[in-house]
Amino acid sequence: MSIDLLLEGLIFGVFVGCFYAAVSIGLSIAFGLLDVPHIAHASFLVLAAYMTFLLGSYGIDPLLAGLIILIPFFALGAVVYRFYYEAFEKRGTDAGVRGIAFFFGIAFIVQVILSLVFGLDQRSVAASYIGSSLGLGEMRIPWRLIVALLVAVGLVLALNLYLSRTFQGRAMRAVAQDPWALKAIGANPVMTKQWAFGLATAATAIGGALLIIVSPVEPSLDRVYIGRTFCVVVLAGLGSMSGTLIAGIMLGVIESLVLTAFGASWAPAVAFGLLLLVLGLRPQGLFGR
Amino acid sequence: MEAKITVRDLYAGYGAVQVLHGLSMEVRSGETVALLGTNGNGKSTLMKCLIGDVRPTHGSITLEIDGRVVDLTKLRTHEAVELGISIVPEGRRLFPQLSVEENLLLGAYRKAARRNISKNLDFCYGAFPFLKERRRQLSGSMSGGQQQMLALARAIMSSPKILLVDEPSVGLAPIMVSQAISKIRELKDEFGLTVLMAEQNFQEALRIADRGYVLVHGKVAFSADSAVELQDSALISQLYLGG
Numbered sequence: 141m142s143i144d145l146l147l148e149g150l151i152f153g154v155f156v157g158c159f160y161a162a163v164s165i166g167l168s169i170a171f172g173l174l175d176v177p178h179i180a181h182a183s184f185l186v187l188a189a190y191m192t193f194l195l196g197s198y199g200i201d202p203l204l205a206g207l208i209i210l211i212p213f214f215a216l217g218a219v220v221y222r223f224y225y226e227a228f229e230k231r232g233t234d235a236g237v238r239g240i241a242f243f244f245g246i247a248f249i250v251q252v253i254l255s256l257v258f259g260l261d262q263r264s265v266a267a268s269y270i271g272s273s274l275g276l277g278e279m280r281i282p283w284r285l286i287v288a289l290l291v292a293v294g295l296v297l298a299l300n301l302y303l304s305r306t307f308q309g310r311a312m313r314a315v316a317q318d319p320w321a322l323k324a325i326g327a328n329p330v331m332t333k334q335w336a337f338g339l340a341t342a343a344t345a346i347g348g349a350l351l352i353i354v355s356p357v358e359p360s361l362d363r364v365y366i367g368r369t370f371c372v373v374v375l376a377g378l379g380s381m382s383g384t385l386i387a388g389i390m391l392g393v394i395e396s397l398v399l400t401a402f403g404a405s406w407a408p409a410v411a412f413g414l415l416l417l418v419l420g421l422r423p424q425g426l427f428g429r
Numbered sequence: 430m431e432a433k434i435t436v437r438d439l440y441a442g443y444g445a446v447q448v449l450h451g452l453s454m455e456v457r458s459g460e461t462v463a464l465l466g467t468n469g470n471g472k473s474t475l476m477k478c479l480i481g482d483v484r485p486t487h488g489s490i491t492l493e494i495d496g497r498v499v500d501l502t503k504l505r506t507h508e509a510v511e512l513g514i515s516i517v518p519e520g521r522r523l524f525p526q527l528s529v530e531e532n533l534l535l536g537a538y539r540k541a542a543r544r545n546i547s548k549n550l551d552f553c554y555g556a557f558p559f560l561k562e563r564r565r566q567l568s569g570s571m572s573g574g575q576q577q578m579l580a581l582a583r584a585i586m587s588s589p590k591i592l593l594v595d596e597p598s599v600g601l602a603p604i605m606v607s608q609a610i611s612k613i614r615e616l617k618d619e620f621g622l623t624v625l626m627a628e629q630n631f632q633e634a635l636r637i638a639d640r641g642y643v644l645v646h647g648k649v650a651f652s653a654d655s656a657v658e659l660q661d662s663a664l665i666s667q668l669y670l671g672g
Contacts, residue, residue: 311538318522
């Protein structure tokens with residue numbers, strides 16, 4: 141493998157990695173901070189991508205569409221969490237296992253509805269930054285990946301500020317550690333988690349818009365992203381936003397190098413391989429406390 | 430600053446297990462009241478009733494605060510905190526994965542406390558200098574005594590009028606118990622608090638209490654109007670000294 145090819149793989153990996161971080165950040169809140177086994181996260185991503193496609197068919201720019209669906213996705217997240225809370229979490233100890241079944245069911249329903257409404261064909265959106273690229277010496281970086289990088293960095297900065305500077309943000313980081321203690325300082329742990337899950341789902345809406353900006357989508361695309369997003373969140377260490385960005389970049393770079401060296405068919409195995417490796421060697425993740 | 434709690438004929442428990450059997454007591458404005466008694470006699474259950482964490486099956490708890498009269502048996506925990514009741518929970522209940530400073534800032538979650546946040550933070554760092562030195566450290570990595578002080582400071586961050594302290598001495602070395610109890614007194618004087626403290630270590634509790642109640646089997650078995658009276662009580666010697 142030549143140095144040029146390696147370097148190109150590396151740079152490309154960083155951009156793709158930022159994209160992975162952006163699509164994982166919602167899960168980093170839902171699973172990492174709140175301990176909710178949200179395996180429907182990738183389905184919500186694909187759902188948001190299709191909503192972006194739907195708005196795109198009315199001529200709305202996909203990034204703007206991502207912002208428009210923020211609010212309905214916030215509401216969706218709040219409702220889904222509330223149901224999960226009333227039906228499982230409130231009743232206690234084995235919420236984790238039952239919760240996985242619940243979210244698996246949601247993921248399945250989303251996929252079926254998307255297949256019925258939009259069909260099985262790939263869908264994509266059009267925008268000035270999709271299809272064109274920026275020349276960088278010998279390399280050409282697609283604009284859509286530059287957009288992904290900017291959005292990822294923006295999301296991480298905004299969430300970091302929110303989680304460290306606001307009362308609601310600090311309560312979100314505390315709630316899984318000791319819900320009773322949160323009550324004792326005057327916060328409502330259930331409302332805190334509901335709000336946080338809403339925010340996580342809103343962040344996922346932006347991730348979904350990026351998903352269809354970066355590549356065409358199909359209803360079963362969640363299967364590819366469930367591994368990648370969980371890999372990024374676990375690698376980051378649960379609940380660390382900056383860690384999510386760095387872990388996303390690591391996954392992107394490793395995937396890109398494996399792809400360059402061994403061919404495209406190996407790339408999907410990287411996320412699961414890395415996930416198992418992290419769980420085995422450093423279960424608290426790279427930036428976990 | 431008026432802040433008074435009146436408990437009348439309280440019955441409460443957990444499911445089929447009845448813990449409080451007609452308990453009556455009161456905490457008047459500006460007092461430090463000790464709640465004494467050995468394990469399992471209802472001290473913590475009473476505390477939980479006061480903050481709406483356990484619902485009594487019978488009886489009343491009335492809070493008079495700032496000219497308002499509130500039925501505490503109807504409130505949820507965060508609503509009671511919002512009124513100006515702050516609790517230092519048994520076992521401290523810090524957020525172990527958050528830093529010392531983040532724990533303190535969370536203490537000021539209640540709306541009335543947010544405008545005093547920098548003043549209260551400065552006060553806490555003044556009263557507990559080691560907290561300032563360790564402000565970036567994870568609270569779970571401190572010693573038990575330090576965590577107890579942080580729990581006290583966190584409760585103060587909410588600018589309370591009434592401070593409930595549940596078993597501050599549990600798990601602490603004797604020297605730390607003494608320090609923690611003295612700090613409660615200091616904070617009380619500084620902030621003009623009304624304090625109710627449940628404590629098994631009655632010698633330590635008596636150092637700062639104005640008066641106290643001894644609970645036995647979920648009822649007030651003995652009520653003393655002064656620390657001296659508590660000290661001399663035959664019941665105390667019987668319970669604690671086996672005499």
